[in-house]
Amino acid sequence: MPSFFRRKRLMTVLIGFVILVVLIGFSMRDRSELTIPEKFIQDTVGWAQTIFHSPVQLVTNTANNIQDMFNVYEQNEVLKARLAEYKGLIQENQQLKKDNEELRATIDKTNSLSDYTPIHATVIARSSERWFKQMTINRGEEHGIEKDMAVITSEGMVGKIKSVSAFHSTVQLLSGFDRSNKISSWVLREDKENAFGLIEGYDMESGKLLLGGIKQDVELNKGDVVISSGLGGVFTKNLRIGKIDEVVNDQFGLTKTAYVEPFADLFDINHVMVVDRKMDTITDEEQNGEEEQ
Template sequence: MKWFDKKTVVLCVAFLTVFLLVVSAARLQNRYPLMSRIAATVLTPFDYVFSGLAGAIQAGTLFTRDLATVYRENQTLRVENQELRHVVFQLTEKAAENERLQAMLEFRTKTVAFQMKAAAVIGRDPGTLNYSLLINQGASDGIRVNMPVVTHQGLVGHVTEVFGGTAKVRLLLDVNSSAAAMVQRPQSRAVGIVEGNPAQTVLLRMKNLLRDSDVIKGDKIMTSGLGGIYPKGLLIGEVVDVVDDDGGLLKNAMIHPAVDFSRLEEVFVIIGERSPVRP
């Protein structure tokens, strides 16, 4: 196997010759000016090539160094960007939590008629019809079955099962839930029963309304205080449609719930009514 081919040998000899000529020209510059000028004329192209090669090598070295610097800075910026995103996420979550808690605090302060205990939602029923929640307050916290559950928006449901430190809440959307209700409007005060609507799971249905009952779209519906579970005056929702029963003497009102059940995170359990303050 040949280590060097002819072209390589010729190239090496040429560079060596040029190198020796450069050295000789430098030594003989003062002694032989004519030879020096001839050598300078001959070697100028080679000097230009060597200078270009040296400049290219230097530029390549600087480019590589700058590229490495940019890469390190990019990695640093990427880490800082991820950290900032995490901080923004935490601040946004804290702001949302503060907004919810502020609304709950205002509701609790204004609602002087009931004794309430705050609870956090720690679980949900994955079913589509039997809606329920699990809260972090239970028998050891004074929670009992059939206690109403509310938020600052309105009625949520009632407690159906109680454990040591947790309790299960059946939502008003559940088809097995019902609440005695009435129209808030003073000119009406029509009464009926609000229950979960199996036909439209995002709406409630107010039934047992007489066909001539004064119920119109936009009416606010609240608990009537009848039935033994829910006290009077808890907001249920707003009427969005009124439908007559086929061949009957009654009609139904479709109600959009006041509570956004899909976003429940904190609730209040009504554990009792406050005694009125005597003057």
């Protein structure tokens, strides 16, 4: 009995093997069409692959997208850093260019100041509370600076020395002047005699200097140049101050007041020159005395 079952199993295996060989041979033939079982199997496998492929592809794409996002973020951070460096270099270059232009203008101005000796200085501080009124420069008594000396740039006057220490000085800007700080001035008029006036203060609202003490019969025009006269004994003469912007009558109608636009930018100052008034030219009286002799 057992041998019968063994033979039966062996016969089953042989038949199965024969059938497998036949199927393999059948499937390896060149055929234009598949059998129904093959079509069923192919479709089943295809649908199974599709079902498994879609989520796998979705996960793969998501992972790739996330990786791309991280790469883009890193690249963006690198580009931002480089852009910040470029902006810093551009700003530094612009500042150096500006300083170079200011220094060149200062040198040119120095060459034209034959009547007095300028003392070069650099602005080192401006108080936030008194930004419009004063600043500190890196020159003091040891450099020949004295109180009330005029301070100018290549464009024009910006103020005067308010206080002095050994190596630093405080400059009172024209924008901080009031009626206690006056500059005797000439208004240069084309084809006419110079008109006298006094810089008596600064109008914060208009950003203009106030030139008072002008006689009622004196005619001033917009654009007339205002310079220091040197008659006050404090400032040297012929320092450029500004130009006439507007002329109005005072409240009593006896004199005129002119609004003067400063030549120099009072709020953006880096390099200045302090004018030694002792080096000014001889006075007109001395000159007339020499001519009489």
